[in-house]
Amino acid sequence: MTQTKITNDLSVMPQPDLATISKLRSDGFGALINARPDGEEAGQPGSIAEQRAAEAAGLSYDFIPVSGPTITEADVRAFQKALAGAKGPVVAHCKSGLRALTLYTLGEVLDGRMRKEEVATFGQTHGFDLSGAVKWLERSAAALPQVKGFFDPRTWSVQYVVTDPVTKRCAVVDPVLDFDEKSGATATGNADAILAYIEKEGLTVDWILDTHPHADHFSAAHYLKGKTGAPTAIGAHVTDVQKLWKGIYNLPELATDGSQWDRLFAAGDRFNVGSVEGRILFSPGHTLASVTYVIGDAAFVHDTIFMPDSGTARADFPGGSAKALWASIQAILALPDETRLFTGHDYQPGGRNPRWESTVGDQKRTNPHLAGVDEASFVRLREARDRTLPMPKLILHALQVNVRGGRLPEPEANGRRYLKFPLDALGGAAW
Structure with a gap:
């Protein structure tokens, strides 16, 4: 041939x-x-x-x-x-x-x-x-904004720098703070790569945005705020997640008013990245606090919809709901078909390369969890699948950091920081 x-x-x-x-x-x-x-x-x-x-x-x-x-x-x-x-x-x-x-x-x-x-x-x-x-x-x-994805193979997470090319101002979405659960080591390699890109492109950071308190990686929002001075933000219902996990971790000192962030976004709130307008869709189901950031013709959906060959996100975490997830996905799919969707994880089915960008039209046509599926069928599929999934390996490590806006626990008298790890806190989870 x-x-x-x-x-x-x-x-x-x-x-x-x-x-x-x-x-x-x-x-x-x-x-x-x-x-x-x-x-x-x-x-x-x-x-x-x-x-x-x-x-x-x-x-x-x-x-x-x-x-x-x-x-x-x-x-x-x-x-x-x-x-x-x-x-x-x-x-x-x-x-x-x-x-x-x-x-x-x-x-x-x-x-x-x-x-x-x-x-x-x-x-x-x-x-x-x-x-x-x-x-x-x-x-x-012609696409606005410009979007640069950064894939972290350790957690299969995708981080984004979202840029208005006219003003050279940007937002960082879902940055990862490196953590090795085997050694307890932390590092800033992922976040520093984002900072290097921002410097190379001559960008100014307007926002550091988390879509929700993550269960599979630490947020680098607090670290990036220290490096850039940019305000941090998350969905307003993070306070519900804080209250839930405050009890699970038995953290009487944890403030549950969202004061760890500079801005709490409610559904319908608007903000700007340079001259590009953004707005908030409340997207619960995966967590109580999940939001979608719609910025120009791009929507950052994180743990709601994955790439079309990967389906949708789980809804069995504390406070999760498959019915709520279905409603959130329908609101996302009501955006124009050409809207670019950027997911927060890619697990590389079939061993393919990492991918993180699709469109509303792609998802409607080819996502097997969504194409030709009604609410009842989706809920059955999602709940049955979730019963087979073990919890993310970092969920108990990560949530205590992420409900604090990415802040690690304060050092104790010996100068070291310690994570608190509740036993038997997530009953019924698959092993």
Whole structure:
């Protein structure tokens, strides 16, 4: 099967069969990238079979499944990372090779090595129609605000810097403070990467926003406030979460008035990131306090809706409700279909690259928890699934920090900080 050489390090090709994959090493390649989602047509080998064949042939393998309309910058950057990490020339495929070439070309334009005006001719030179890539670039340039995602593989969390390109002002959404539960070590690597990006881009921080008190990572909101001076904010119902967990942790000294944040947002409240207006959707169900930040044409939904191939978030934490989650999701899906949705976690189903951006229309069409599902069916599905899920490994570590706005416990007389860990506090949880 013919490969089309793009550079000395990259060729693209149509869907190979397993026999062809087994010969790619002898053709001089060191790595295979599969840019095609599983199940597009009958007879397609699928990612698992391709990976086995590639590894048996001595090739490294990356799975970056995309469809033309749903390519995101995260996919482009994953493609670049796979290219950079390959030991030897790379061959990338989808059904025809077009999507693989599109991912490469978009990266070249985003990084300034190619102009948008050169894309169509570049495609024609190699026998491909890259008009879809041109349209992607036009949509990306028109999107407001600009959104940069930062993925933390330790907690599968996604953090965001949300920027108004006109004023160069930004908001940080759901920043992660690093914590290793095995050693008890804390660090600021994730937050410092965000600060480095902000400095490189010449941005000023207007807000540090948490969507809810997280159960799977520590919030870096307090740390970033100390570094930037920007105000912190969360949903007003955080006080209900504080009261609930104050009892679970037996913390008589914990203030439950939300005073740990500079602003408590109620449903319908409005704020600005530079010249871009934001508003608040109250989105309970995953927790009592969850909110969605709608900023321009982007909505930061965190633990309500995941990527379409991952369904929806659990609703079995203390104070959670599958019925409330359904209502919250319906309010999000009532936004215009082109609204960009940014989730807070990605668990990489099928071993694909991390992804975090979809649209309302994508979710309505392809999320199996939502497409063609009514409320009763959703509640049954969600509650049944939640009964099988163990609690997040950091829930009891994280909540005592996050109900304090990301503040670690005060040092004790010996200068060390200590977490308080209640035993048997979450009865009935799956082991």
